[in-house]
Amino acid sequence: MHRNSQSRALPKDVTSALVGRHLLATPEWNISLRSVWHSIVAAEQLSFHRAASVLGTDQSVVSRKIRALEDQLGVSLFERNRAGVRLTRAGKEFINQAKSALSDLDYAVKSARCAGNGSRGQLRIGFFCSLAAGFLRQLLVEFARAHKTVTIDVSHGAPRDHIQQIRDRAMDIAFFTGHPELPDCDVELLWHERVFCVVPEGHPLGSVEAVDWSRLRNETFIVSHDEPGPEIHEYLIMRLATVGFHPKIRRLAVCRESLIHLVAMGFGLTLTSESTIATPFRGVMFKPICGQTDVLPCVGVWSPANDNPALRRFVSLARALKTARAAARPE
Incomplete structure (x- = not known):
């Protein structure tokens, strides 16, 4: 097994978001994630002493947390002897399942954070102009390059259809020409x-x-x-x-x-x-x-009630591109 001490620390996303909480809160059990993680490291190190060194804590802390976990489960996870420890049959079953559960939980935390900050997710864009050249083409290329984990869905169609889709939250943003009067939408001239x-x-x-x-x-x-x-x-x-x-x-x-x-x-x-x-x-x-x-004035239209983080990042990039193109325009 891998014995790199840096890999033994509890994943930061899980630690910061979930340590001190519980996987489930039922009348039957109430288990600390940190106790589970201590047991996984002890199982890999085959020693409470080495596990404590990897975890950066005292051996007594590791021993106490694992003993408390065994008491909660009602089974012995480790056989203890002078040479170290080894997993019992119940311990092997528990550790295998716990590793998988913590991995899934870590992924869930990271996925939620990515979706929340716009680095992962979906962006639905409507347009009616050509993508052969110009502002919108550059905007899409730069956003896609900077946000590879955001799925971009594009739809070509009439502005009136896209406006209704924005109101229905079926589309995040649309681009078309003119200065539409849409009191319930944000409308911004971009190019x-x-x-x-x-x-x-x-x-x-x-x-x-x-x-x-x-x-x-x-x-x-x-x-x-x-x-x-x-x-x-x-x-x-x-x-x-x-x-x-x-x-x-x-x-x-x-x-x-x-x-x-x-x-x-x-x-x-x-x-x-x-x-x-x-x-x-x-x-x-x-x-x-x-x-x-x-x-022709070309505008972006979106709903101010749309809380999609990817949309916020996309609009920010559009504004930055507008500013950059204006600065580069000859006097």
Whole structure:
């Protein structure tokens, strides 16, 4: 058996949290964990004297605690002689089971503490933007690298669905664009993304560095029926519609990826956010809109009643990343 004295001390997590308490409190027995641990060390050392040396206490203390434990159990755990001690049949059975129980208990204490401080657990994240590049991608990568024991579940979907899941405690935090009014949730602006126009290769706008809205008035736009189609539709109306003029916008029952492929096929132009442009799409070009106000606020939303420690750590990292990116931005 291993006789390293450092390994013989009662595990710190068990000692600090449970010594002086009881494994169970029943009318039948009431056993001290320290007495059990003294017996385990004595069984490994085959000597009360050596066990006392390993434990950093007096032999009389070890002998007294083991004798009290035997009295409580109603059996002898050790045969004592001048050469030392050895386990009885009942002692072998007890020590084997006690080792397993203490190991399980130590693991339970450590697991509870990890879950309580956010170093282990689960984090459920909803998002609607692209993860190809940008703030959210960096945030997820850095958090996952720093918290390898936290299981991260991500869900792509519409903001309205994610907000309800946050209220139902089925999701911890969600990210989307805009400034939603949610009195029952914490909403924090974390980053901005520029708006880009998606044009097919060979289009006249492909030769310009940035696109002005005046050059888009006579273009046909395509948007999806589902999110973010309605949001893009509203954005186009806000930027292009005037008295007596309404932009040409077609709503199609396709996903965002298919929409960009349809742009390449000549069905029309569309808009997207900055994080999307890192994804390679054949046959299209991404041109920034040159208006200074054409940036999208991106927020994180969570419930203030959510006590998930992993969420608190995630929000703290998001705030730190926001500060770092702001400091690195050129004046």
